[in-house]
Every structure is written in C-alpha cells, then in structure tokens.
Amino acid sequence: MDFHQYLxxxxxxxxAALAAALPSPPACPASVARAMLYSLTAGGxxxxxxxxxxxxxxxxxxxxQAMPAACALEFIHTYSLxxxxxPAMDNDTMRRGRPTLHVVAGEGMAILAGDALLTEAFALLxxxxxxxxxxxxxxxVRVIGVVAGxxxxxxxxxxxxxxxxxxxxxxxxxxxxxxxALRAMHAKKTGALIRAAASAGAIMGGADDTVIARVDAAAxxxxxxxxxxxxxxxxxxxxxxxxxxxxKDATAGKPTYAALYGIDEARRMAAACIDRxxxxxxxxxxxxxxxxxxxRWIVNRxx
Amino acid sequence: MDFHQYLxxxxxxxxAALAAALPSPPACPASVARAMLYSLTAGGxxxxxxxxxxxxxxxxxxxxQAMPAACALEFIHTYSLxxxxxPAMDNDTMRRGRPTLHVVAGEGMAILAGDALLTEAFALLxxxxxxxxxxxxxxxVRVIGVVAGxxxxxxxxxxxxxxxxxxxxxxxxxxxxxxxALRAMHAKKTGALIRAAASAGAIMGGADDTVIARVDAAAxxxxxxxxxxxxxxxxxxxxxxxxxxxxKDATAGKPTYAALYGIDEARRMAAACIDRxxxxxxxxxxxxxxxxxxxRWIVNRxx
Numbered sequence: 218m219d220f221h222q223y224l225x226x227x228x229x230x231x232x233a234a235l236a237a238a239l240p241s242p243p244a245c246p247a248s249v250a251r252a253m254l255y256s257l258t259a260g261g262x263x264x265x266x267x268x269x270x271x272x273x274x275x276x277x278x279x280x281x282q283a284m285p286a287a288c289a290l291e292f293i294h295t296y297s298l299x300x301x302x303x304p305a306m307d308n309d310t311m312r313r314g315r316p317t318l319h320v321v322a323g324e325g326m327a328i329l330a331g332d333a334l335l336t337e338a339f340a341l342l343x344x345x346x347x348x349x350x351x352x353x354x355x356x357x358v359r360v361i362g363v364v365a366g367x368x369x370x371x372x373x374x375x376x377x378x379x380x381x382x383x384x385x386x387x388x389x390x391x392x393x394x395x396x397x398a399l400r401a402m403h404a405k406k407t408g409a410l411i412r413a414a415a416s417a418g419a420i421m422g423g424a425d426d427t428v429i430a431r432v433d434a435a436a437x438x439x440x441x442x443x444x445x446x447x448x449x450x451x452x453x454x455x456x457x458x459x460x461x462x463x464x465k466d467a468t469a470g471k472p473t474y475a476a477l478y479g480i481d482e483a484r485r486m487a488a489a490c491i492d493r494x495x496x497x498x499x500x501x502x503x504x505x506x507x508x509x510x511x512x513r514w515i516v517n518r519x520x
Numbered sequence: 521m522d523f524h525q526y527l528x529x530x531x532x533x534x535x536a537a538l539a540a541a542l543p544s545p546p547a548c549p550a551s552v553a554r555a556m557l558y559s560l561t562a563g564g565x566x567x568x569x570x571x572x573x574x575x576x577x578x579x580x581x582x583x584x585q586a587m588p589a590a591c592a593l594e595f596i597h598t599y600s601l602x603x604x605x606x607p608a609m610d611n612d613t614m615r616r617g618r619p620t621l622h623v624v625a626g627e628g629m630a631i632l633a634g635d636a637l638l639t640e641a642f643a644l645l646x647x648x649x650x651x652x653x654x655x656x657x658x659x660x661v662r663v664i665g666v667v668a669g670x671x672x673x674x675x676x677x678x679x680x681x682x683x684x685x686x687x688x689x690x691x692x693x694x695x696x697x698x699x700x701a702l703r704a705m706h707a708k709k710t711g712a713l714i715r716a717a718a719s720a721g722a723i724m725g726g727a728d729d730t731v732i733a734r735v736d737a738a739a740x741x742x743x744x745x746x747x748x749x750x751x752x753x754x755x756x757x758x759x760x761x762x763x764x765x766x767x768k769d770a771t772a773g774k775p776t777y778a779a780l781y782g783i784d785e786a787r788r789m790a791a792a793c794i795d796r797x798x799x800x801x802x803x804x805x806x807x808x809x810x811x812x813x814x815x816r817w818i819v820n821r822x823x
Binding site: 240244245246248249250253296300303305306323324325326327328329331332333335336337339340342343344349351354355357358359361362365366368369370371374375377378379381382 | 543547548549551552553556599603606608609626627628629630631632634635636638639640642643645646647652654657658660661662664665668669671672673674677678680681682684685
C-alpha cells in the first residue's frame with residue numbers, strides 16, 4: 218500500500234471512529250452535539266490521529282488500541298481551533314473555507330462546544346479501550362497525563378497565551394529574541410499536542426520508555442516542520458487552497474518563520490527537521506515506518 | 521470535632537493542596553498562572569472538594585487518596601464559573617464581591633484560564649496519587665471517566681447550553697414544563713459535578729459498587745437541595761452577602777425554584793431532599809457520617 222492509500226485508509230477509519238465517539242442526543246442537548254459535529258467535520262487533515270495510529274503501528278502495537286487516543290487528540294485539536302477563532306482571540310470568521318463556529322452558532326455556543334470537546338476527549342481516554350488488564354489500564358492513565366500536560370497551561374493553552382501576548386505591540390522585540398520566542402510559542406501551541414499524539418500512540422502500542430522518548434523527540438521535529446511549512450503556505454497560498462485569508466498572520470504583525478528567515482531558508486529548515494526526525498526514529502529501531510512518510514507528507518503538502 | 525471545626529480543617533487542607541496543584545512559571549506563562557490563581561482563590565465554599573473528602577472518609581477510605589480528585593473538581597467548578605461569567609454567556613461582571621476574571625484580565629485570557637483549569641484537572645487526576653498499585657490505578661481511570669462524564673456534553677456543559685437556551689424568549693413554556701425543564705437543566709449544570717465529587721471520593725476510598733451508587737444518588741439529592749437554596753438566597757439575599765446582584769436570575773427571566781414554588785415551599789423541598797439523602801446513606805451503612813452534616817450545611821447556609 219503506498220502512502221497515499223495508507224493515509225486514505227487510516228482517515229476513513231478515523232472519521233468513523235470520531236463520529237461514533239461523539240456524544241449525541243438524548244444524552245446531550247442537540248445544540249451542543251450539532252456544534253461539536255460542525256467543527257469536527259470541517260475537513261481537517263487529521264494529522265494528529267494519523268500520527269497517533271502510525272506511531273502505535275511503528276512500535277509493533279495494534280493501532281486499534283490507540284484509536285480512542287487518536288480521536289481524543291482530534292477532539293482537543295478541534296476545540297483549540299474553535300476557541301482560537303473566537304472574537305476575543307484571533308477573531309477569525311472563516312476556517313477551511315467555511316464560516317467559523319461562533320459565526321454560525323453564536324459565541325456562547327462556540328465556547329461551550331469547545332469546552333465539551335475538550336472534556337469528552339478525557340471521557341473517551343478513560344472509557345476506551347474497554348479493559349481490566351492492569352497493563353493497558355496503566356497505559357491509559359499515562360496517556361491521559363501526557364495528553365493533559367500537552368494541552369494544558371504548560372502546553373497548548375500556554376502557547377496560545379504567548380501568541381495573544383505577541384500580538385500586542387509592546388512585546389515586539391529584536392529579531393533574535395523574536396526567533397527564540399517564536400520557537401518557544403509554537404513548541405507549546407502546536408508542538409506539544411503533535412508530540413502527545415505520537416507519544417500516546419507509542420504508549421498504547423506498548424513501546425518501552427527509550428523508544429517512547431525517541432518517538433516524542435522525533436515528533437517535536439515534525440511539529441516544528443509542520444509550523445514552518447504552515448507559515449510558508451500562509452505567504453504562498455491562495456485563499457481557495459488554505460480556506461483562510463493568506464498572509465493574515467504576517468499582516469496581523471505576528472512573527473512567522475517565513476518573515477524571519479525568508480521562504481527558501483524556511484523550507485530548508487523544515488527539511489532539516491524531517492532529517493533529524495528520521496535519525497531519531499532510526500535510533501529507536503523504527504526508521505522505515507509510516508512515521509517517516511508522515512514527515513515527508515508534512516513538508517510536501519500544499520495545504 | 522464539631523462540623524464547623526471539621527469544615528475549617530478540611531478547607532485549610534484543600535487550600536494548601538489547590539495552591540500546590542496549580543501550574544506555575546516557568547513551566548507555564550505567568551499570565552495564565554496569575555489568571556487561574558485569581559479565580560481559584562476568589563473565596564468559594566469548596567463544597568465539591570469537601571464533599572469528595574467526606575465521601576472517601578465515610579466509606580472508610582483515606583481522604584488523602586481523594587485529595588487530587590477534590591482539587592480537580594474545584595478546578596473544574598472554577599473553570600465553569602469563569603466561562604459562565606463571560607459576556608457571551610451570563611455576562612456577569614461581579615462574583616463573590618470581586619470583578620470577574622474577564623473584567624480584570626480580558627476575555628481572551630479568561631477563556632484560556634478556564635481552558636487551562638479544565639485541562640489541568642485531568643492532568644492532576646492522571647498524575648496523583650502517584651502509584652503503580654493496579655487497584656489504585658484502576659480507581660483513578662474510573663474517577664477520570666466519572667468526572668469527565670459529569671463535566672461534559674451530557675453533564676455540566678450540556679446544562680449550561682440548556683440554561684443559555686432557556687434565557688431565549690421562544691423557549692418559555694407552561695409552568696409544568698418549566699418545572700421539569702428547570703430540574704433537568706440543574707441536574708446537568710450543577711447536579712452532575714456534585715454527584716461526581718461524592719462518587720469520586722467513594723471510588724478513591726475503595727467503596728464497593730453498591731455503596732458508590734447510593735452515595736451518588738444521595739449526592740444527587742444534595743445537589744438539588746443546593747440549587748433550590750441558591751434560588752431562595754438569590755431572592756432573599758443582599759448583594760453584600762451573596763457578592764452578586766440579588767434577584768438577578770429572576771430579573772433575567774430565568775425560571776427559579778423560588779419563583780415557581782414560592783420561598784416557603786422551596787425550602788420545604790430542599791429539606792425533603794436532605795431527608796432522602798440521609799435515607800440513602802443509611803441504606804449504604806454510612807448514615808452517621810459527615811455527609812449528612814454537609815447536607816444540613818447546604819440547606820442552612822446563608823450564602
């Protein structure tokens with residue numbers, strides 16, 4: 218199976234699992250279920266769940282054991298997009314070519330749908346896979362700790378707080394400071410959850426601590442490459458391809474890799490990240506897995 | 521030790537544990553840490569953590585094992601207040617006599633601090649108590665499932681969505697419909713987390729399933745009593761005592777127990793809830809525990 222077929226097959230499984238994992242009426246109000254579904258089915262790349270399943274597979278585990286974690290990570294990613302798009306945050310009215318949730322359902326419901334997706338992620342991680350096997354139960358608790366740590370104040374939420382602050386004029390610094398601050402912000406804002414996706418897969422796949430640590434380090438490189446390419450595409454891209462206003466970040470005065478280093482250098486940096494990720498995976502003895510192909514997909518994608 | 525002394529001793533332990541459990545710089549940005557701390561130390565009653573510890577104790581367990589769950593529940597309660605107070609929700613500018621978080625830190629930071637508290641609650645539940653004992657690890661996963669279920673789309677978030685909808689004029693119904701709808705809304709919005717607090721304590725305390733189910737049912741009665749008394753105090757109370765504008769819910773056109781049944785009948789209903797809770801606790805063989813005293817505290821409180 219080539220990588221494109223692999224990706225499509227995994228995505229189909231993920232879409233089905235996401236739909237099955239989402240709470241629905243009568244257990245929860247129809248308004249909340251509808252709002253969660255609107256954002257969850259807005260056509261994302263499913264990078265985090267794909268990475269989670271590929272990681273479980275790479276370490277010799279059963280990807281089905283990692284599917285609840287894969288879905289939970291996509292719930293959390295989706296909640297973060299909903300809240301980031303709010304008027305009090307980035308104030309985005311379009312995402313992936315569709316109006317954002319607060320535009321169609323109102324701000325209050327968008328806040329609640331985000332809260333619900335975040336909470337349901339942990340409900341899912343606690344509930345599935347259904348097992349009394351102490352080894353698997355221990356993995357579940359470890360994954361919950363990793364995911365919550367990555368999504369919380371020291372991770373994704375902290376990164377968004379730094380991003381909010383960076384948009385304020387008094388925080389603009391020298392270019393050297395900006396490069397470090399940019400990297401630190403993205404390591405939290407997007408890097409932490411991408412690392413958690415790969416780590417969660419490795420943990421549920423039964424990898425030992427050394428392998429988990431290397432998968433985590435490789436995923437940190439993938440996350441950085443992902444963000445650099447995102448910045449490049451933001452400059453290069455057309456609204457039709459990205460589904461959002463191109464150049465928005467640069468116009469908003471936010472620092473970007475493309476602005477700091479130029480497009481060619483930024484692309485070289487992203488490729489170097491993938492090389493380092495490959496070396497880490499080779500050290501872990503899983504150099505020829507789908508994880509490497511995901512790395513190349515990240516740098517070669519057009520949206 | 522009389523109940524007042526017991527309550528003060530437990531609260532002192534809880535305050536110390538909450539402060540220790542909160543993430544702080546340099547792990548997380550100072551702005552987020554400050555915002556979380558502002559709302560967490562705003563002078564709440566600590567009902568949920570007290571109930572959680574008392575429940576662990578009532579079933580013969582060690583309350584220290586339930587302290588992480590107690591703190592996590594207060595994190596989640598605090599996040600829910602922060603988000604409910606937002607302009608897009610209830611638009612409250614004062615709570616417990618102080619400006620609400622979005623007034624002092626901005627809406628964006630208030631959304632993020634709420635998100636962080638919710639996420640850190642699950643990080644804490646996964647991390648503590650630190651143990652490799654399979655029986656305790658299994659209890660931790662069960663508690664995470666119970667708490668996430670209570671806080672999510674079928675619980676607290678769902679209740680807040682129903683509350684948002686109830687404020688819209690087209691949803692006003694007949695009085696009979698209103699009474700059922702009010703009860704269903706509060707069962708989710710406040711009842712679910714109060715039940716989760718008592719259940720989490722019983723689970724961490726090592727109770728068997730029959731006892732856990734009765735503690736849960738008793739806590740449902742306590743939660744209903746709590747809400748009825750809240751409505752009565754909202755009508756009776758002065759701004760100085762409640763720290764918020766009295767009669768606000770009634771003025772906002774929201775249905776309340778006081779408005780539907782009158783103050784005297786509402787108080788009788790709350791007392792009947794406590795009687796039913798006591799009967800359930802007696803059935804569980806824990807009739808003379810602090811849980812009964814918490815019930816009487818709930819109905820006799822003045823704020």
